[in-house]
Amino acid sequence: MAPRNKHAKLQKRITDVCKANINFAILMGMSNVTLVKKLKDDGIWTTEEINKACKILQIPISEIPSYFF
Numbered sequence: 001m002a003p004r005n006k007h008a009k010l011q012k013r014i015t016d017v018c019k020a021n022i023n024f025a026i027l028m029g030m031s032n033v034t035l036v037k038k039l040k041d042d043g044i045w046t047t048e049e050i051n052k053a054c055k056i057l058q059i060p061i062s063e064i065p066s067y068f069f
Contacts, residue, residue, distance in 0.1 A: 007039045010067045013057050027056050 005011070018024040025035040028049065037043040045053075045068055053059070059067055 005039075006041060006069070007067075010053075010057075011039055013059065013067065017057050024053075024056065028052060 014021060014024045018027065021035055021039075022032045025032045028035065029052075030049075034043060038045055038049075050064060050068055054061065054064065
């Protein structure tokens, strides 16, 4: 069985709120390439990025672990 994408829930939220990765990347101030790498777990989310993403996507602090870890 293939490993589950640990950022699948985050990807769904991005699509629901921003409609496309590029829109979210722009709001985050990062390139789409950087965002895709982070979603594929090839990059590390900084605390600042997590906090900014939560504000944009309206993710409660209590739910951060289920989206980012």
